[in-house]
Amino acid sequence: MRLARLSEVSGTSPASIKFYLRAGLLQPGAAINPTRADYGEGHVRRLRLIQGLRSTVGLGLEDIRRIIDASAGVEDSPVRRLALLATVQSVVLRLDGDPGAASPAGDALVRAMAWPDEDSEARRAVDRHLAVMEAAGVGATAEVVQAYGRAADAIADAQLAATDLQDSVEDFVLTAAVGMHLHNQLILKIVALAQASQSIRRYGAGVRDAAGPGQP
Amino acid sequence: MRLARLSEVSGTSPASIKFYLRAGLLQPGAAINPTRADYGEGHVRRLRLIQGLRSTVGLGLEDIRRIIDASAGVEDSPVRRLALLATVQSVVLRLDGDPGAASPAGDALVRAMAWPDEDSEARRAVDRHLAVMEAAGVGATAEVVQAYGRAADAIADAQLAATDLQDSVEDFVLTAAVGMHLHNQLILKIVALAQASQSIRRYGAGVRDAAGPGQP
DNA sequence: AGCATTGGATAGTAAGACTATCCTCTGGAT
DNA sequence: ATCCAGAGGATAGTCTTACTATCCAATGCT
Numbered sequence: 001m002r003l004a005r006l007s008e009v010s011g012t013s014p015a016s017i018k019f020y021l022r023a024g025l026l027q028p029g030a031a032i033n034p035t036r037a038d039y040g041e042g043h044v045r046r047l048r049l050i051q052g053l054r055s056t057v058g059l060g061l062e063d064i065r066r067i068i069d070a071s072a073g074v075e076d077s078p079v080r081r082l083a084l085l086a087t088v089q090s091v092v093l094r095l096d097g098d099p100g101a102a103s104p105a106g107d108a109l110v111r112a113m114a115w116p117d118e119d120s121e122a123r124r125a126v127d128r129h130l131a132v133m134e135a136a137g138v139g140a141t142a143e144v145v146q147a148y149g150r151a152a153d154a155i156a157d158a159q160l161a162a163t164d165l166q167d168s169v170e171d172f173v174l175t176a177a178v179g180m181h182l183h184n185q186l187i188l189k190i191v192a193l194a195q196a197s198q199s200i201r202r203y204g205a206g207v208r209d210a211a212g213p214g215q216p
Numbered sequence: 217m218r219l220a221r222l223s224e225v226s227g228t229s230p231a232s233i234k235f236y237l238r239a240g241l242l243q244p245g246a247a248i249n250p251t252r253a254d255y256g257e258g259h260v261r262r263l264r265l266i267q268g269l270r271s272t273v274g275l276g277l278e279d280i281r282r283i284i285d286a287s288a289g290v291e292d293s294p295v296r297r298l299a300l301l302a303t304v305q306s307v308v309l310r311l312d313g314d315p316g317a318a319s320p321a322g323d324a325l326v327r328a329m330a331w332p333d334e335d336s337e338a339r340r341a342v343d344r345h346l347a348v349m350e351a352a353g354v355g356a357t358a359e360v361v362q363a364y365g366r367a368a369d370a371i372a373d374a375q376l377a378a379t380d381l382q383d384s385v386e387d388f389v390l391t392a393a394v395g396m397h398l399h400n401q402l403i404l405k406i407v408a409l410a411q412a413s414q415s416i417r418r419y420g421a422g423v424r425d426a427a428g429p430g431q432p
Numbered sequence: 433a434g435c436a437t438t439g440g441a442t443a444g445t446a447a448g449a450c451t452a453t454c455c456t457c458t459g460g461a462t
Numbered sequence: 463a464t465c466c467a468g469a470g471g472a473t474a475g476t477c478t479t480a481c482t483a484t485c486c487a488a489t490g491c492t
Contacts, residue, residue, distance in 0.1 A: 003469065015451050018471080023449095035457050035469055056352075060448070082415040089408045093401075109406070115413035122409040129398070129405050136272070138395045140402060144374045148403050151367030152410035158360045160414055179354045182345070184404050185309075186356060189345050190325070190364045191400070192305045193338040194372035197331035199298040202376075219438070231482050234440080239480095251438055251488050270480095277480070 003029075006039045010047040017047070025050055025065060045170040052174045057181045063091050067177070071169045081165050081172060086121065088177050095125040103127045108142055113149045155183055219245075222255040226263040233263070241266055241281060261386040268390045273397040279307045283393070287385045294381050297388060301379070302337070304393050311341040319343045324358055329365045371399055 006029075007014045020026040026046055029037030046068075053059045053067065070087040074080045090096060106127040110117055133140055140148075159179055164172065222245075223230045236242040242262055245253030262284075269275045269283065286303040290296045306312060322343040326333055349356055356364075375395055380388065 013451080014469095016449085019450060022471090031470095033458075035471090036459085037470070054449095062448095079419050082419060085415070086412055089411065093404050093408055095405065095408060110409075110413075113410070113413070115410070116416045118413075118416055120409070120412045120416075122405065122412040126402070126405045126409050129402050133398045133402065136394060136398060138378065138391070138398050140399065141374060144370055145402075145406070147367045147370035148406045149410070151363045152403070152407040153414075154360055154363035155407050156410035156414050158357065159411060160418075162354065175354070178352060182349045182352060182354050183356065184407070186342070186345050186349065186361075187364050187368070187403055187407075188309055188400050189311065189338065189342045190361070191368040191371050191403075192309055192311060193326075193336070193342050194329070194331070194365070194368035195305065195375060196302055196336045196338040197326075197329070197334075198369075198372050198376055199301070200332045200334055200336075203295050203298060229482080230438095232480085235481060238440090245439095247439095249489075251440090252490085253439070 001039050002036070003039065006043055006047070010044050010051070012047050012051065020047070020050060023061060023065075025061065025068060045168055049170040049174050053177055056178050057092060059092070059177075066091050067173060071173055074169055078165050081163075084169075084173065085163070085176055088173060089180065090121055092177060092180055093125070095121050097125070097128055099124055100128040100131060103130045105130050105140070105142060105145055109145050109149050112146050113153060151187070155187070159183060217255050218252070219255065222259055222263070226260050226267075228263050228267065236263075236266060239277060239281075241277065241284060261384055265386040265390050269393055272394050273308060275308070275393075282307050283389060287389055290385055297379075297381050300385075300389065301392055304389060305396065306337055308393060308396055309341070311337050313341070313344055315340055316344040316347060319346045321346050321356070321358060321361055325361050325365050328362050329369060367403070371403070375399060 001009070003014055003017060006012075007017055010017075012020075017026065021028060026043060029039040029043065031037050049068070050064055053064045054061075059067075067088055070084055074084050103126075106123065109115075109126070110123070130140065130145075159176075162179060163176055167175065217225070219230055219233060222228075223233055226233075228236075233242065237244060242259060245255040245259065247253050265284070266280055269280045270277075275283075283304055286300055290300050319342075322339065325331075325342070326339070346356065346361075375392075378395055379392055383391065
């Protein structure tokens with residue numbers, strides 16, 4: 001198909017498609033001659049992936065490029081797919097950074113949850129984050145961290161169960177990233193609800209009524 | 217103190233201070249004469265708040281303005297402070313939106329957690345979010361939602377306990393927002409760790425090694 | 433008296449993600 | 463064979479956000 005048709009099918013403006021081509025997020029179509037190129041189903045899937053990662057997950061084009069690069073060549077093999085999942089998580093949550101020291105709280109968590117005591121980017125990110133919180137005077141007690149751990153276990157289980165290793169790489173990455181993002185948002189909103197609920201429990205419904213800029 | 221001194225004390229460039237003054241995020245200093253103004257401790261606190269909300273929590277100036285507006289006049293009264301906390305959460309998590317229908321999953325959660333069955337912005341946000349997830353084909357089972365709920369209860373408890381209702385409004389809002397943000401990030405990172413751990417448990421450490429763009 | 437500072441206003445910059453315009457080539461209809 | 467709408471490529475413009483830099487007249491300290 002030609003650019004105009006690709007634009008229609010994918011719901012992306014021709015100008016944006018050209019932009020993604022220039023940015024290297026989309027392969028050039030097969031050149032029929034110097035002024036005509038042919039695009040296929042792969043281009044449509046790629047555009048769906050870009051759109052989804054942008055609009056739903058809110059990633060920038062640089063992050064999307066990293067995910068696309070990591071997807072290259074990962075067609076089958078569950079192990080590679082799960083590794084790709086780790087990359088997606090790393091990008092979505094910005095897990096990369098300096099190594100940093102292992103934290104006792106992190107060790108305690110891993111032991112309490114009976115998780116394999118392996119070094120991983122996620123583990124280092126948790127350790128670093130606990131150190132940052134400590135430094136900011138916002139410590140997390142071991143009980144709280146373990147409560148997070150139990151919830152995280154359930155979440156991870158649900159997400160892995162919902163992960164279809166048979167999809168095309170694009171669809172696999174897209175559903176994984178979208179699912180991850182939506183679950184993350186859900187947790188945060190439930191925390192907000194819990195906090196509102198506990199406030200009401202302690203101080204009554206007046207808490208709700210006193211909200212907002214205009215005070216009585 | 218003069219602008220130059222305020223700049224030194226707060227670590228904000230004079231140009232930025234002027235910018236915040238223009239944007240209305242900072243009150244003008246007490247005018248001594250047409251070309252000289254005096255700034256006080258309140259200005260320093262306000263700048264600390266703006267800086268913290270920007271750099272740590274990553275809020276935009278519009279969101280910061282909403283929080284500042286909501287803080288106006290809230291000096292004491294625990295009830296008002298907790299209401300302010302709800303506003304901060306609403307801004308940080310972007311809880312506002314159309315009402316939307318109540319979801320059975322949300323009701324189940326509230327009942328299971330024995331939270332007060334009150335209407336609130338957070339509750340509507342959870343309901344809406346569950347509907348969005350359903351629509352996106354990323355359903356959350358009741359068990360998962362309740363696992364989130366238990367963790368959220370522990371989180372909310374820890375955060376409310378760490379909330380010092382005696383601080384200045386600025387410090388109160390700042391520590392609340394920063395704590396909220398850091399806890400949120402922690403949860404997401406622990407989920408990432410849980411997922412990595414479960415992947416390794418199922419498929420062995422090969423998952424970790426297969427990560428990254430360069431494949432063997 | 434004189435010059436650096438202050439405060440206020442105006443305009444410029446940088447990043448990110450497009451969007452619009454221009455130009456040339458071409459392929460199907462005439 | 464010829465014409466011209468549309469294709470593809472390149473370049474430049476737009477919009478937003480958050481500053482940063484420059485100007486300018488009025489002071490105030492020396």
